[in-house]
């Protein structure tokens with residue numbers, strides 16, 4: 001479960017005194033998630049998520065990510081807003097970690113999205129990209145191509161058998177993929193960079209809120225689309241669902257049509273997305289710490305996506 005830093009209710013209540021809240025009546029750990037410590041906080045009037053940020057990169061990126069949620073929320077985009085404390089700050093320190101309070105978004109993620117869900121999720125990603133265009137803050141991708149080599153090299157110190165073969169293949173693909181990230185090549189902007197189904201909450205037939213912006217950064221918009229298609233358009237084994245991919249993309253393009261260069265580089269960006277998540281999942285599995293009670297995600301189904309993205313005629 002995703003509680004890396006246990007917080008007692010009494011500690012949370014003391015911390016939250018700096019926020020303009022009514023009385024806290026419930027404080028419960030949240031089991032989902034793999035990166036940060038999350039608690040659900042209910043007061044007499046509202047519900048929130050209290051997140052303690054565990055990683056150094058995330059801590060550094062916090063002003064960008066919380067600011068982006070605030071920016072998008074102010075433009076009417078469905079994302080829960082971070083709540084400022086009585087001094088107007090969006091984060092404080094709790095148990096030695098930066099911590100933030102974010103509104104609770106209604107809804108639940110779709111484990112088996114219908115085609116209508118795919119279309120809406122695609123549209124919503126395009127809306128995010130448009131609403132983020134005038135967001136002024138900057139953050140380099142914390143798991144962008146410049147980090148891939150270090151992840152691969154560290155993983156290689158433990159990888160054996162099929163893991164090693166996967167790493168060798170990734171090494172072979174990397175030079176061409178890295179070139180796609182030249183910012184002069186493709187339209188850029190604020191991207192979510194982890195737009196997976198578990199980060200898009202549906203409230204009935206509408207989006208209750210897009211959450212977990214903590215990989216948010218600047219990057220190619222079509223890379224974000226490729227990540228999303230890789231997450232939404234494949235089954236648990238990594239087999240493509242062409243209808244889902246087509247429908248998600250149509251939803252996206254109904255709001256923001258791709259430029260010609262984005263459309264032609266989408267399959268390569270799909271390869272890049274597959275490499276990025278294969279690498280982090282492989283690394284996290286090889287360096288898994290059982291004390292954290294988090295089940296590492298399987299890199300293999302993500303790696304299988306490269307076979308689909310290698311066949312551009314199908315997209």
Ligand SMILES: Nc1ncnc2c1ncn2[C@@H]1O[C@H](COP(=O)(O)OP(=O)(O)O)[C@@H](O)[C@H]1O
Pocket residue numbers: 002030032033034035036037038049080102103104105106198199209211212214
């Ligand atoms: N603002 C929110 N509203 C409702 N649920 C949330 C919110 N933020 C997080 N959650 C819940 O907490 C879970 C873990 O959050 P997430 O940000 O994905 O954690 P991690 O960054 O550790 O992966 C989510 O899957 C969701 O169920």
Ligand SMILES: N[C@@H](CCOP(=O)(O)O)C(=O)O
Pocket residue numbers: 033034035194196198199212277280281297
């Ligand atoms: N979506 C990533 C891992 C990040 O997990 P999240 O719980 O923060 O969305 C993956 O599937 O590898």
